[in-house]
Amino acid sequence: MIKILFVDDDSRYQIVIKNLLESEGYEVFLANDAAEGLGLFNRIPFQLIISDxxxxxxxxxxxxxxxxxxxERAKVIILTGSDNDDDEVKGLTLNASDYIKKSASLSVLLQRIKKVLSEESTVQQEMVYSNKENIKVNLRERHVYRDNQLIELTLKEYELLxxxxxxxxxVLPREQIIKEIWQTNPKYVDSRNVDNHIKNLRTKLKLSSIYSIRGVGYEWFE
Known part of the structure; x- marks a missing residue:
C-alpha cells in the first residue's frame, strides 16, 4: 500500500485530506509540524510527502x-493558501514535485497527487540505493556514498556493488558474478579473487547485507 505523509497544523484540513486519500486506498500518516514529520519520515518509507x-x-x-x-529522491508536494509567486518559485527551485494552491478542488488535488506518484523522478533514474545500508550510488558521476560520505572504490568494487x-x-553464483563483472569465462578467474573483492567491498562500506551462500555464491539480502 502506498504510504503518504501529510504535514499540516490545521487539524480540520488534515482530516479532510486524510479521508480523501484513504478513500482512494492510500495509507495516510499525519504530522502537525515539520519536526513531527521528520521524525516519521526517518522511521517510515513514504512514497509521497505533502506539506503545508x-x-x-x-x-x-x-x-x-x-x-x-x-x-533527494523523495517526492514532496507543497500546499499553500498563499498567492505569493516567490514562494512557488522557491519551492520548484528546491525540487518540489508539485506546488498546489489549497483553493484547488479536491478532485484536482487528487489527480495531481496521482500524477506525482506515477512519475519517476530524474534523480531516481540516475541513482541506485540501499535503504538498509544507507548507500546511494550516483550513476552519472560514479560516486558511492555511505551515510552521505563519499567512499572510494576500485572499478571492480564499484561494479560489484x-x-x-x-x-x-x-542468490548470485560465483560463475554468474565472474561473467558479469570480469566479462570472461569463469574457469579463467580464481574464485578467491571474487571473494577478496567482496571482502574489500564489505569492509569499505561496512556492509551487513551481503551473505555468503555456501558452495554457491552470494546474496544481497534487504
Whole structure:
C-alpha cells in the first residue's frame, strides 16, 4: 500500500485530506509540524510527502529542504493558501514535485497527487540505493556514498556493488558474478579473487547485507 505523509497544523484540513486519500486506498500518516514529520519520515518509507507551506517554526520550504538532504529522491508536494509567486518559485527551485494552491478542488488535488506518484523522478533514474545500508550510488558521476560520505572504490568494487544492488534478494553464483563483472569465462578467474573483492567491498562500506551462500555464491539480502 502506498504510504503518504501529510504535514499540516490545521487539524480540520488534515482530516479532510486524510479521508480523501484513504478513500482512494492510500495509507495516510499525519504530522502537525515539520519536526513531527521528520521524525516519521526517518522511521517510515513514504512514497509521497505533502506539506503545508505556512507552519510555525519550520515552514514548508525549510521542511522540503531538510527532506531532500535526507533523501533527494523523495517526492514532496507543497500546499499553500498563499498567492505569493516567490514562494512557488522557491519551492520548484528546491525540487518540489508539485506546488498546489489549497483553493484547488479536491478532485484536482487528487489527480495531481496521482500524477506525482506515477512519475519517476530524474534523480531516481540516475541513482541506485540501499535503504538498509544507507548507500546511494550516483550513476552519472560514479560516486558511492555511505551515510552521505563519499567512499572510494576500485572499478571492480564499484561494479560489484551495482550488480548486487540491482539484484537484491537473488542468490548470485560465483560463475554468474565472474561473467558479469570480469566479462570472461569463469574457469579463467580464481574464485578467491571474487571473494577478496567482496571482502574489500564489505569492509569499505561496512556492509551487513551481503551473505555468503555456501558452495554457491552470494546474496544481497534487504
Amino acid at each position: 507551506l505556512k507552519m510555525v517554526s519550520i515552514d514548508g520550504l525549510q521542511f522540503l529542504s531538510l527532506i531532500k538532504k535526507i533523501d 551495482l550488480f548486487f544492488l540491482k539484484n537484491k534478494n537473488i
